[in-house]
Amino acid sequence: MSPAKLFGKDLRTTRLVLILDRSGSMTDLLPLVKPEIVSYIQSLPDDVQINLGLIGPGKPAWLSDRPLTLKEIRARSLAFVREAQIAPGKGTEAAAALKEAASWGPEQVVLVSDGEVEVSDFLETPQRIKQALPVSVSTFQIIYEKPGDTLMKRLAESTGGSYTFVPPEYFVSVR
Numbered sequence: 001m002s003p004a005k006l007f008g009k010d011l012r013t014t015r016l017v018l019i020l021d022r023s024g025s026m027t028d029l030l031p032l033v034k035p036e037i038v039s040y041i042q043s044l045p046d047d048v049q050i051n052l053g054l055i056g057p058g059k060p061a062w063l064s065d066r067p068l069t070l071k072e073i074r075a076r077s078l079a080f081v082r083e084a085q086i087a088p089g090k091g092t093e094a095a096a097a098l099k100e101a102a103s104w105g106p107e108q109v110v111l112v113s114d115g116e117v118e119v120s121d122f123l124e125t126p127q128r129i130k131q132a133l134p135v136s137v138s139t140f141q142i143i144y145e146k147p148g149d150t151l152m153k154r155l156a157e158s159t160g161g162s163y164t165f166v167p168p169e170y171f172v173s174v175r
Contacts, residue, residue: 006040007166013108015049017101021113023056023092029142032171037081046071053097056087060097095120102135115141115152129158136161
């Protein structure tokens with residue numbers, strides 16, 4: 001089996017929670033991002049445990065109440081991503097979703113967003129992030145990169161995860 005890659009980055013794990021931003025700022029990006037996530041899920045072996053979440057304004061929407069093996073939920077996982085729609089309202093509330101995802105004990109939490117997420121108390125400093133999220137968080141910031149220390153970078157660096165900027169050119173090259 002070929003390596004499981006998300007946005008060109010090798011991302012292997014056995015227990016994962018993937019969170020996708022579906023806020024209004026992702027309106028033009030969601031149709032570009034969904035096929036990439038579908039391809040990633042299709043490349044994972046059956047024994048990988050996964051849960052998927054959608055964030056935006058309000059409470060996160062979860063595929064399941066815990067990670068399950070892809071053998072059990074691959075078809076549901078793929079449909080969940082393919083059917084994801086932009087959430088009505090404003091804002092991207094990531095904090096509750098990140099905490100809930102971490103509580104399930106995954107090896108890794110993956111956050112895919114344009115980086116326009118609201119900052120809650122625990123996301124303000126690296127120390128607070130590390131205390132609140134005892135799990136590796138890898139972040140994929142889609143198209144919009146801001147110079148310097150962004151929340152997406154802080155999340156990844158504070159938890160031992162990786163930060164990946166996905167430029168507009170990436171989507172041109174995969175079409």
